[in-house]
Amino acid sequence: MEVTEIAAKELRYQKHLPKDYKSENAIRWCPGCGDYAILTSLQKAMAELNIDPHKIAVISGIGCSSRLPYYMNTYGFHSIHGRAAAIATGVKVANPELSVWVATGDGDSLAIGGNHFIHTIRRNVDINILLFNNKIYGLTKGQYSPTSDRGFVSKSSPYGTVEDPFRPAELTFGARGTFFARAIDVDIKNQTEVMTEAAKHKGTSVVEVLQNCVIFNDSIHNRISDRNWKADNTIILKHGEKMIFGKEENRGIVLDGWNLKAVTIGEDGYTLDDILVHDATTRDNILHMKLALMDIADRLPVALGVIRSVKEPTYEKEYERQIEEVQMMTPKRSFTEFLLNSPNIWEVK
Known part of the structure; x- marks a missing residue:
């Protein structure tokens, strides 16, 4: 094998770096914005997937999140409001x-x-x-969005909203989604892992990133992102592993009738054997839904990680x-056989 062939072979298998x-574009987000961490992740x-930059396309709509394609050395398209998913299709x-x-953001997409x-x-669709x-x-400077909580005070709801919000997991599962994951902007490790799994999934993957707007909604996710109580208020689900969480890793999720319940292992008769094992691949989404909707208001941790990952036929493959x-x-x-060589033609003189 010649030297040039060896060099070409090594180049083909060379691992990409972040x-x-x-x-080369200057990043134009507010200092401290959670979008920086999402971009980095x-x-x-x-880089983990080792995908060549020219084999990637990032499509966005309108909003702060939609600046992201400018900061990726890949193909990109900054589309119009709410239409990114259609264009990506x-x-x-x-x-x-x-x-x-x-x-996309919660306003742009929902x-x-x-x-x-x-x-x-x-x-x-495999996007x-x-x-x-x-x-x-x-x-647009601080109006309430489709995911703002009931009673939320904003510029467009000065006395508080009088409507309930969308919960992205419910919409995803209601549309028969095959992949749903969640991360917090400050947790780059988990973000990177779920994005990697999303890319590997064949079908539409939805990764909800709980992101902080330092200007108009600062600390909205503080109850689960603050390092002082994050371990007790969140759980990172991993397929095939026990649903264990807490600073001491001594708490877990069990099934209590039709509902989920957070317990302390070794107390009230609960043992490690009682703790549920996460199965992200089961087609029935009932338990996935319950996990995705856990909330500390119900004395349950907020679920992070890959919550659902199911194999189903993809749109573009079925189309082909x-x-x-x-x-x-x-x-x-072919066009020639169908039209040009057919008797249904005429000459224009």
Whole structure:
């Protein structure tokens, strides 16, 4: 083997670094914004997956989150409000080999983009949706969003909202979603891991990142992101492992009738054997839903990590298969055969 061939072979298998996915553009987010950590996590995940930058496309809508494509050394498209998932679908169907990502916020994807969001999930298009959830409209200066809590006071709800919020997990599961994961912006390790798993999943993956807006909704996720109580108020679910959490790792999740319950191992008769084992791959989403909706208000930890990951046919593969089947059944399979060589032509003089 010649030296040039050896060099080419080594180059092919050379592992990418996070810096390979960083663009030269100056990052324009507010100092302290949680978006920085999400961007860093995505670049780390890309390096872990060792995907060539030219094989990645990042699509966004409108909002602070939608600046992200400018900061990735990949293909990118800054689209219009709420339409990122629809455009990403077109990108994936036209270029099935691309790793396609959507960067969107809770307002962009769940308000004007709500229909695109649920139908993309229903179709199970093989794209990855990063949903930045700060429970506020940040770019337009602090109006309440579809995920703002009832009673939330904002510029557009000075006396508090009188409506209940969307919960992204409910929408995802209601649309028969095959992958749902959650992370906190300050936890880069878990973010990187769930993004990596999302990329490996064949189908629509939704990663909800609980993100902090330091200007208009600062500390909205503080009850689970603060390091002083994060271990007691969150649980990182891992497929095939016991649902254990807490600073002392002595607490766990058990089934109490139809409901979930947080217990202390060794107290009230509960042992390690009683603690549930996480199964992210079961098709029935009832337990996944219960896990995703756990809340400290109900004395349960907020679930992080990959909550659901199920194999189902993807839209673009089924689309390709259908075209091939129809072509096999049709004797005239090309434009020339179908039209140019048909008797239904005429000359214009």
